[in-house]
Amino acid sequence: MSDPERAMLLSVHPRFATAILAGTKTVEVRRQRVAAPPGTPVLLYATAPTMAIVGMARIASVQVASPREVWSASRTSAGITRREYDEYMSGATSASGLCLEEPITFDAPVPLAALRTSGSFHPPQSYRYLTGEDLRTVAAVAPGLGKALPGVRVGGERPWNH
Numbered sequence: 001m002s003d004p005e006r007a008m009l010l011s012v013h014p015r016f017a018t019a020i021l022a023g024t025k026t027v028e029v030r031r032q033r034v035a036a037p038p039g040t041p042v043l044l045y046a047t048a049p050t051m052a053i054v055g056m057a058r059i060a061s062v063q064v065a066s067p068r069e070v071w072s073a074s075r076t077s078a079g080i081t082r083r084e085y086d087e088y089m090s091g092a093t094s095a096s097g098l099c100l101e102e103p104i105t106f107d108a109p110v111p112l113a114a115l116r117t118s119g120s121f122h123p124p125q126s127y128r129y130l131t132g133e134d135l136r137t138v139a140a141v142a143p144g145l146g147k148a149l150p151g152v153r154v155g156g157e158r159p160w161n162h
Helices: 014-022 067-074 082-090 110-119 132-142
Strands: 008-012 027-030 041-046 052-065 093-111 127-129
Touching: 008 014, 014 041, 014 052, 014 093, 027 067, 027 082, 041 093, 052 067, 067 082, 082 132, 093 110, 110 132
Parallel strands: 008 041
Antiparallel strands: 008 127, 027 093, 041 052, 052 093
């Protein structure tokens, strides 16, 4: 299992978040190189109109290759049409296919407003890695996160299992 300090926050359209959490979309494609080891927790931030962290998954593997190669390997699992893919990848020289597993839907989505009450939380345009402080902020307002990431602690305790 990956160290919770290496969690990723991934912004996705609500329809993709729903499909990932349902297990029907198992590959998320990105225009840039993504370097994350297998087991990395991925918090799913559903963009407008949802604007909330709705669940999480884990990275099973990452394929970094040309857009053509990534499409060839992920077309049946990416949850998008070839046209959508080509429009998204237009001009890109490399692409990443994040193979996701173990999706968990949070009982209650964690809205952006709640995340911002605990600090200056900013969802990423695409993705970003979360710091220990970021994870504590999210854990403080996300009831299901503690079970999903047992190494996260709140309330002044040591945050990570070493």
